[in-house]
Amino acid sequence: ANRLLKALFLVKYVDTFKATPRNLTVLVYDRFGLDLTGLGKQVQEALNLLEAQSYVQRNGNVYEYLTNEEQEIEKEIKAVDVDSAEVSSKLFRYLSSDILKTNKLKYAKNGQDFSFGYKLDDVPQGNQRELTIHFITPETSYSDSEIAAQSMGRDELRVFLGRDKRLLADLRLLLKTERYTKQRTNSGATPSMQAILQSKQVLNADREKELIERLRQAVGKAQLIINAAEIPSSSQDAVTRVSDGFQELVSRTHTNLGLLGGKVYPEQQVAGAVQSETGLFDAATLSALNSPGTEMESWIITQTGLGEKVTIKKIVDRFETKPYGWDLGSIEVVLGWLVGNGKVALSVDSNPVVRTEVTDLIRNTGKHPHVVVAPQKAYDHAKVAAFKKFCTDFFDEGAVPSDPTELARFGKDKLAARRDELNALVSSSRYPFVSQLAGVVALLDEVVGKQVDWYLTDFNKADELLEAKEDLIDPIKSFLNGQQAKIFDETQALLNTNAGNLGYLPTGSADTVKALLADANAFRGNKMNQLKTAADTLRGQIDDIVTDKRAEVTAAIDDRRAEILGSTYYANATPAAQESAIRRIDSILARLGGETQAALILQTGATFEQDDYPELLSRLVEAQQGGDDDAPPPKPMVSVKSISVPDASGVLESQADVDTYLAKYRAALVATLNDGKRITL
Incomplete structure (x- = not known):
């Protein structure tokens, strides 16, 4: 250790020399014949001792001599307390963010992505999922056999990183150095200490890169274990090796994933599955959905039988988990297929x-x-078919739903709408025969507003409604929407407009028309053709009588016009008065030409005789040319028809009665003359 310490001191500032155990072994090799293997072990033991006593520092596989000040700092760094949770958190970040970089992996057999959670030495890290990748670190207290045994019955892939305990020791040293340098940098260190701290920070950054790489290599060589069995992998790439193990984890956990036939269905295909009869899905795909559909239907039936209310969420929760592992899109498509095939109802x-x-x-x-979601209720096929045929015939609909529930809903809504339509006709129609639809409305009231199932089980008015449709509804609607209604309306208008003219026609002239309008079966057969013929005949009669009366009155007025033009009153009147008189007569004749009521035509003639004619003569007299201004005003004119005979009533039965009447009439005429008036005849 002393020799190594001296050697490390000598090469401390030699940048080109890497003080690895192997290089140091060569450096202290001082004579031939030494056992290099044994010497290497001695060198490693000495380096471990020097590192433990803080004479040197290690960064990965490279050692460096420490000065006295550096030794003190190193001892302080090693004395820093680091929580085990902090170590686990850092290790988890390296594994999840720097090495695997994901929380889901693709299952190669169908291309489906499966999410997973992380564990480190039995401690969950982050969000947990049904599938787990469980990393066993070198500092585990379990033996290899215990690690394998503890994986029994768990949905996890165990990744055993080996027994290199220096891996986590270096990680702790990294965390300690990181915390120490941050604290001392902010506490006013001396320049020399600042230099050492900066060096430590640079060294720590290199240590982190080296740690991540060592960890990546450890994962690439890790033992993979699922349910106590080792999973082989030929890859030493960390992600690929874990993915190899994950494939086996998915296949062992989701044993029913194969029901989907190795496919993943996107949610965009839900519509195609629901409308399977429209060809939006190819036949092969629809057939492939039979197996997963049967499985889902069986589960829904079982849960419903147990009294459970099955929702789409419960279905998704069930089939996303083991033993299925289906993705959301596929679950939705299978459910859509069940609905489309009438297996379940929503x-x-x-x-x-x-x-x-x-x-x-x-x-x-x-x-x-x-x-x-509930199993589709079973209905009597014959009753369903009968109600479908009724809907097709009664509503004249080509596109009637095939699904029993939708068929019942369709029929229920349509019957209610038809009832409301006919009821509105009965309430507002001006045609008397439409009231016959009240019976159909009453019949519809009996079948409207029932529960949906009732239309497929108890509906029994088909024959009566179809008969009513053929006998009343269709003929009346055809009448209302066609030319027949127009003929009826025009004829009714003819009677209303000429109510006054009918009195001038022979008795019974309008009876045929009135009878046809009031006929309860006016909407049937050729009744409206008969009505049109009768109306045309009546219209001709009315036109004739109006024409005759107009000609009669016009001739009388023309005669009076001739009398006026030949009178001395006209001859002596001013041109303005003459023109006014002629214009007044022309105006009356013009109005007479546009009048269509016989009574008004005759009234116009009578008014002309009694009022207009005397008035015209009076005005002509008043407008005499060359009159004396001092002359008395001219006498006014009155019609002889306006003179009433007092006390003249009863019946003339004898010559004496005639003489008496004439005497009274003469007295009335004389009285009129004595009253200063002139009489027009």
Whole structure:
């Protein structure tokens, strides 16, 4: 040890000499014939003694002489207290972040990534997973056989790093040096001490790199153990060697992983699995899903039979763990396949989930705890087929769901919508025969609002509803949506518009039209064609009577017009008065030409005779040319028809009655004249 100490002192500042045990053995070889192996052992023992007494320091495999001041610092460094947890934490960081650099490894047989947790000498490090990589350090207190025996029944890969205890000793020295240099650097050290501390920091950085490399080599040569059996690996690369062992760990732990046929299904394929009948999945893939699907279905049936409420989350938790180890995407695809094939049904808050919503619910992990999965209830195939045929026929739907639950939901919603539609027609329609749909609404009320299962088990109104559809619903809807309704509306409008004109037609002229409009079967057969024919006939009669009355009144007014134009009143009137009179007559004739009601036409004629004609003559008289301003105003004109005979009532039965009436009439006429008026005849 003294000879080595002197030698180390001599080469302390010789940078080109590396003071390794081998080089030092050569340096102290002082005569031929020495046993180099024995001398090497003596050198190593002496170096260990010098290191223990802090005369030298070691960094990896290189030794360095320490000055007195350096020795004191080295002793202080070795005296620093380092907690074992700190050592484990540093070692874990090296293994996880610097060597393996991951917390998941790929399973080569299907390309699936499996997460794992870390352990160091039975102490968990970081987040734990179902699979574990357990590093056994050289300072373990267990023998090789005990290390193997303790792995029995555990889902872990044990990586035994060997018996090189100097590995952790150097790690402790690194931590002690790191803590010491930080403390002393901040406490006002002398310049010489600062230099030593800086040297220590540089040396410690090299020590850390060397430690990581030694640790990497230790992992590359480590013994791999699973369930008391050593796992062979030809690789000395740390990551590859651990990965080799991890492959065996996955295959031994997840024995049912093979049910997926060596495939991993991405969640994007959930829609294809759910809609398996649409061809979004190829036949081979759908067939491959049969095996894992049967396994999942069996578990769901078992749990449901035990009274458990199975949610998607429970399914995921079950099949992500051993003995399955399926990834989330594959679990979701298998579940989608079960739904798509009618094996299971989903519900939320006891409400069945329709197929169009299944994919989104399965892929939404936030919804997984709330979506209940239950075996599909078995229904009578004949009843399901019968209800499906009813839905196809009654709703005229080509795309009716095949899944029983979705079919029932579809039929339930459609029946409610049809009931509401027909009820609205009955309440608001102006067609009297639509009230017959009230019976169909009552029938629909009996089947609306039932539980979903009821439509597949107890629905028994198919024949009655289909008969009502054929006999009432379709004919009435066809009537309302076609030309028949237009004919009905136009005819009804004809009657409403010409209510006053009908009184001028022969009795019973409109009876046929009215009867057809009120007919309870007006929507059937050719009733509307008959109505159109009858309406056209009635319209012709109305047009004829209106035309006749208009011609009659027009002729009478034209006659009065001729009388006015040939009168002296007109001849003596001013041009303005003449023009005004003619314009007034033309206006009345124009209005008469646009009038369509016989009563109003006749009323216009009567009004002209009684009011307009006398008034026109009065205005012409008032507008005489060359009149004397001092002359009295002209007498007003009144129609002879406006003169009433007092006390003239009853019936003329004799000549005496006629004479009496004429006497009274003459008196009325004379009284009118005496009243300063003139009478138009």
